Amino acid sequence: MELLREGLKEALLLLIRFDKEVYSIIGLSIGLSFTSTVFSAFIGIPLGLYLGVKPFKFKKAFTRTIYTMMSLPPVVIGLLVALFLSRSGPLGTLGLLFTPTAMVIAQMILITPIILGITYNDAKQYGPAISQIGITLGASKFQTLKLLITEMRITLLIALVTGFGRAISEVGAVMIVGGNIKGHTRVMTTYIAMNNSMGNYAMAISMGIVLLLISFIVNTVLYRYVAGE
Amino acid sequence: MDINITNLVKKYHHKTVVDIDHTQFRSATIYGVTGDNGAGKTTLLKIIAGLERYDAGEILYNGNPLEQGMMKKITYLSQTPYLMRTSVYENIVYPLKIRNIDPMIIQNKAKNIMEELQITELKDQLATQLSGGESQKVALARALVFDPEVLLLDEPTASIDPATIDTIEEAITKRNKLQKMTVIMISHNMDQVKRMCHEIVYMKKGKQINIKE
Numbered sequence: 001m002e003l004l005r006e007g008l009k010e011a012l013l014l015l016i017r018f019d020k021e022v023y024s025i026i027g028l029s030i031g032l033s034f035t036s037t038v039f040s041a042f043i044g045i046p047l048g049l050y051l052g053v054k055p056f057k058f059k060k061a062f063t064r065t066i067y068t069m070m071s072l073p074p075v076v077i078g079l080l081v082a083l084f085l086s087r088s089g090p091l092g093t094l095g096l097l098f099t100p101t102a103m104v105i106a107q108m109i110l111i112t113p114i115i116l117g118i119t120y121n122d123a124k125q126y127g128p129a130i131s132q133i134g135i136t137l138g139a140s141k142f143q144t145l146k147l148l149i150t151e152m153r154i155t156l157l158i159a160l161v162t163g164f165g166r167a168i169s170e171v172g173a174v175m176i177v178g179g180n181i182k183g184h185t186r187v188m189t190t191y192i193a194m195n196n197s198m199g200n201y202a203m204a205i206s207m208g209i210v211l212l213l214i215s216f217i218v219n220t221v222l223y224r225y226v227a228g229e
Numbered sequence: 230m231d232i233n234i235t236n237l238v239k240k241y242h243h244k245t246v247v248d249i250d251h252t253q254f255r256s257a258t259i260y261g262v263t264g265d266n267g268a269g270k271t272t273l274l275k276i277i278a279g280l281e282r283y284d285a286g287e288i289l290y291n292g293n294p295l296e297q298g299m300m301k302k303i304t305y306l307s308q309t310p311y312l313m314r315t316s317v318y319e320n321i322v323y324p325l326k327i328r329n330i331d332p333m334i335i336q337n338k339a340k341n342i343m344e345e346l347q348i349t350e351l352k353d354q355l356a357t358q359l360s361g362g363e364s365q366k367v368a369l370a371r372a373l374v375f376d377p378e379v380l381l382l383d384e385p386t387a388s389i390d391p392a393t394i395d396t397i398e399e400a401i402t403k404r405n406k407l408q409k410m411t412v413i414m415i416s417h418n419m420d421q422v423k424r425m426c427h428e429i430v431y432m433k434k435g436k437q438i439n440i441k442e
Contacts, residue, residue, distance in 0.1 A: 129311040132280055137324040138301035138375065151314055 007205025014206050029187040032100055033167035036107035040163055044115030052123020053131055069113035078173030081106045098179040106173040111163040118159035122152055154226055161222045230256040230291055230378045230411055237286035239272055246272050248435045257409035261416055261426035269435040270415045274381045278305035305381040310368035312356035317367050320356045324375040342370045345400055362393035382414040398425055
């Protein structure tokens with residue numbers, strides 16, 4: 001309890017003092033997670049909508065694969081991305097290892113299946129009926145797509161928030177590919193892990209509280225939107 | 230408006246579900262399609278509506294092959310229609326909005342169809358929270374509001390109270406008389422078929438057996 005109290009006090013002090021390092025870590029965390037969520041959304045949402053609505057062979061096998069990929073082990077993904085981006089790896093010449101770009105790539109591999117899976121699941125269930133309405137009421141293909149997105153807006157929002165939540169709370173993969181370099185690739189989760197291993201529990205707890213606060217705000221916004229709908 | 234079907238074949242997993250040599254649906258006529266479950270009635274309607282592909286044959290709409298553009302004149306209403314997650318009014322005006330019709334005309338058309346189907350008081354309600362009968366009336370209003378030439382109905386009044394059935398039947402027959410709308414309606418209710426339809430199409434194992442007046 002004492003540690004928690006200290007952590008809370010430290011968290012408040014860190015935030016009130018406008019500690020440059022802390023705010024740059026928070027900013028980088030949000031920025032990276034936001035970037036990977038946007039890129040993953042560009043891949044996962046159209047693909048999820050298309051595959052959900054269109055009938056195709058091996059749909060059941062595809063569904064199982066997507067669900068499996070939704071729970072990919074982050075450390076394994078981090079390791080694979082690191083191997084690909086390391087100097088001796090196939091993409092080593094790009095020099096991306098231990099950069100924020102590498103962290104975005106790792107996060108994207110982890111959250112694209114989540115966004116795709118959530119979108120696909122609902123598109124599979126409601127997509128055909130929505131498309132049918134579009135066709136039978138004389139909508140063009142573009143208008144039908146617009147209708148599909150409008151009707152599935154809550155699901156898409158949930159997919160985005162879930163993806164963002166996974167990205168911002170991710171530690172294993174970003175630690176491996178980012179390297180937790182101060183002022184360069186250090187994010188909230190790696191900061192927490194580092195301070196915990198160094199015994200700076202108050203610092204770790206304080207950053208944990210900030211992380212929880214961000215998660216709470218994002219989910220509150222989502223909840224209010226869904227309740228409004 | 231005539232629909233001519235020739236040598237139409239539709240298969241699901243190598244099983245033939247529709248196999249019609251020739252049939253014609255004429256303008257301004259109400260057809261009642263009957264037959265056992267699995268006779269291919271719904272598949273036939275979905276093919277005409279452009280919702281299902283077919284494996285062989287030809288469908289001519291006024292002498293021209295059925296194309297995507299013609300779907301703006303043909304509409305299909307299922308037994309359990311999907312209503313959009315918005316108000317009843319927004320559901321009804323959707324087909325008019327996507328056709329870029331003048332807002333004043335949209336308002337008038339929506340008002341008239343809602344009055345005709347007795348759903349004016351539901352105007353601002355969320356469409357997904359309606360009862361079965363109310364949902365069917367809203368879906369019918371949405372299907373009729375853009376004055377389609379052909380209305381395809383798949384058991385539109387199954388599990389609906391008698392008063393709602395009367396309202397729905399009246400709206401359909403009125404459109405048929407005044408606007409010469411062709412109606413092809415699947416129904417297991419022979420009383421309803423006799424009451425509404427000019428001709429009866431009987432289907433068995435994918436084949437159209439005959440058309441009776």
